[in-house]
Amino acid sequence: MNTNFLEEWNNKETISLEPNIPAKVYHHVDFGELIVTLEAESFDYTLRDSENHYIFQSILREHYLNGKKAILCSNDEKLALIAYSSIKMSVLSSSDLKNLFPNNLKDKLNRILLNLSKISPDYGRRFTTLNNYDFFAKDNEEIHFLINILKEKNLIDHEINLTSNQSFHIVNEILIKEAGWIEIEKLENPNVSTQAFVAMWFDETMNAAFIEIEKACRSNGYSALKIDLKEHNNEISSEILYEIRKSKFLIADVTGHRQGVYFEAGYSLGLGLKIIWCCRESDFDKVHFDTRQYNHIVWKNEMELFEKLEKRIRSTI
Secondary structure, three states, X not given: OOOOHHHXXXXXXXXXXXXXXXXXXXXXXXXXXXXXXXXXXXXXXHHHOHHHHHHHHHHHHHHHHOOOOEEEOOHHHHHHHHOOOOOOOEEEOHHHHHHHOOOOHHHHHHHHHHHHHHHXXXXXXXXXOOXXXXXXXXXXXXXXHHHHHHHHOOOEEEEEEEOOOOOEEEEEEEEEOHHHHHHHHHHOOHHHOOEEEEEOOOOHHHHXXXXXXXXXXXXXXXXXXOHHHOOOOOOHHHHHHHHHHHOOEEEEEOOOOOHHHHHHHHHHHHHOOEEEEEEEHHHHHHOOOOOOOXXXXXXXXXXXXXXXXXXXXXXXX
């Protein structure tokens, strides 16, 4: 019988998320805190499929290493949850977790290297505490394969041994080499970033639009970040500038004509980032004259926004 992948987590308490969605708070030493709605836990049977466990663990581990927290919910609950700007967490369904998993070898190797740099961020330090979810790996054989590729590329140094019970152990500790750190710096450069910064009106009428923006980005291999979904302790203005600098491109939906959206787009223009401009048709006649010269995606409904944006990202980014 398949088991829920949360069985190894510690359940702290039952809470209620706005708008009145019951959930449990789970904690794990390698994944931090995770909030899971009761509907997702009770009725999302993909969580019980052991074939998916390493996928879910890998994405949640990557989230944790990047300082992010997550809410795991059903697809139906997602729209209701992101409607509340007070929730400063990534709102994900099990299908989102699967879609965020690296879909090719190059992406997997790059993200493994970034994981290792988060686990041990100091130059020259050797480390040993590693698990299959640090490598997006299904089993020990895949870990062996992936880690040897990184060694052959001269990015890391290591030796591994598989014990008789197939537990994974590092014999000689992993060391990220000079070439590895140089590659990590390249991966963190916006030119090779897989993050798309989304500047848009923080209003509940735009929540469905953000979901379609997120889907359009994901279908092209990018993750969409709206700043109110990121956990942070800094002033939000500083956090905005930091995340824009980390992004490959910016999506600016000027529906509602918020000054902050124009500011973020202007800052991105100064950095030389590509910008995809969007606006709901009913608001387009109010677009600021300084930006009207740019080719906007004008959308009547959220489905049209997804279709046009998905094509624009694919053809211009």
